[in-house]
Amino acid sequence: MELILRERYRMMAEQGFRESIEVKEALRREETGTILDMAEMIVQAFRGNHRLFLFGNGGSAADAQHLAAEFVNRFQMDRPPLPAIALTVDSSVLTSIGNDFHFEDIFIKQLRALAQAGDVALGISTSGKSPNVVKALRWSCEHGLRTVGWVGAAGGEMDAYCDILLRAPSRVTARVQECHITVGHILCALVDEMLFGNLEQNE
Numbered sequence: 001m002e003l004i005l006r007e008r009y010r011m012m013a014e015q016g017f018r019e020s021i022e023v024k025e026a027l028r029r030e031e032t033g034t035i036l037d038m039a040e041m042i043v044q045a046f047r048g049n050h051r052l053f054l055f056g057n058g059g060s061a062a063d064a065q066h067l068a069a070e071f072v073n074r075f076q077m078d079r080p081p082l083p084a085i086a087l088t089v090d091s092s093v094l095t096s097i098g099n100d101f102h103f104e105d106i107f108i109k110q111l112r113a114l115a116q117a118g119d120v121a122l123g124i125s126t127s128g129k130s131p132n133v134v135k136a137l138r139w140s141c142e143h144g145l146r147t148v149g150w151v152g153a154a155g156g157e158m159d160a161y162c163d164i165l166l167r168a169p170s171r172v173t174a175r176v177q178e179c180h181i182t183v184g185h186i187l188c189a190l191v192d193e194m195l196f197g198n199l200e201q202n203e
């Protein structure tokens with residue numbers, strides 16, 4: 001590769017690192033308390049035999065299923081499985097609802113089938129505007145679920161339907177997603193510690 005071009009690409013890569021680090025620093029300053037509140041809410045739901053539903057589009061769909069796997073299988077310690085369900089994974093359900101009704105119903109219809117009052121609905125949207133996420137959160141708060149939204153600095157339309165709203169302080173989709181998955185991993189660690197911290201000490 002031409003040296004000048006390689007230098008240009010190196011600057012781009014370093015800029016990506018710098019932006020990501022700066023946004024995460026701001027996230028740590030502004031949202032650590034929010035993450036503790038979310039962990040307490042989810043722990044309370046799991047203790048009451050309630051379930052956690054996660055949903056989002058694109059990269060956020062990947063986050064939803066990634067985090068559901070951490071809860072159901074394991075994160076960093078071996079402990080009993082926890083009831084988390086990603087609403088992004090069943091292609092037959094998703095395509096039939098999208099094809100026969102509307103794409104904005106793909107999450108709400110699964111919640112109507114599966115969720116009960118006291119469960120937690122966690123919607124992820126970098127814009128805060130995806131109609132399928134907004135609609136599912138609205139239904140959830142109208143039906144006695146506890147609701148959590150993860151958005152970016154733009155905020156969007158989820159605030160009105162969320163008991164807890166976490167805002168990643170950036171308007172760049174990629175940077176917001178990087179914050180969201182970091183928050184997800186911290187949340188998994190906190191929930192494990194709150195529920196099973198003594199298991200690890202006994203090992």
Ligand SMILES: O=C(CO)[C@@H](O)[C@H](O)[C@H](O)[C@H](O)COP(=O)(O)O
Nearest residue numbers: 057058059060125126127130173174
């Ligand atoms: O991962 C990315 C961009 O980094 C994309 O797949 C992105 O998630 C998709 O465009 C989503 O449809 C965006 O939806 P949202 O975050 O605004 O709700």
Ligand SMILES: [Zn+2]
Nearest residue numbers: 059173174177
């Ligand atoms: Zn992405």
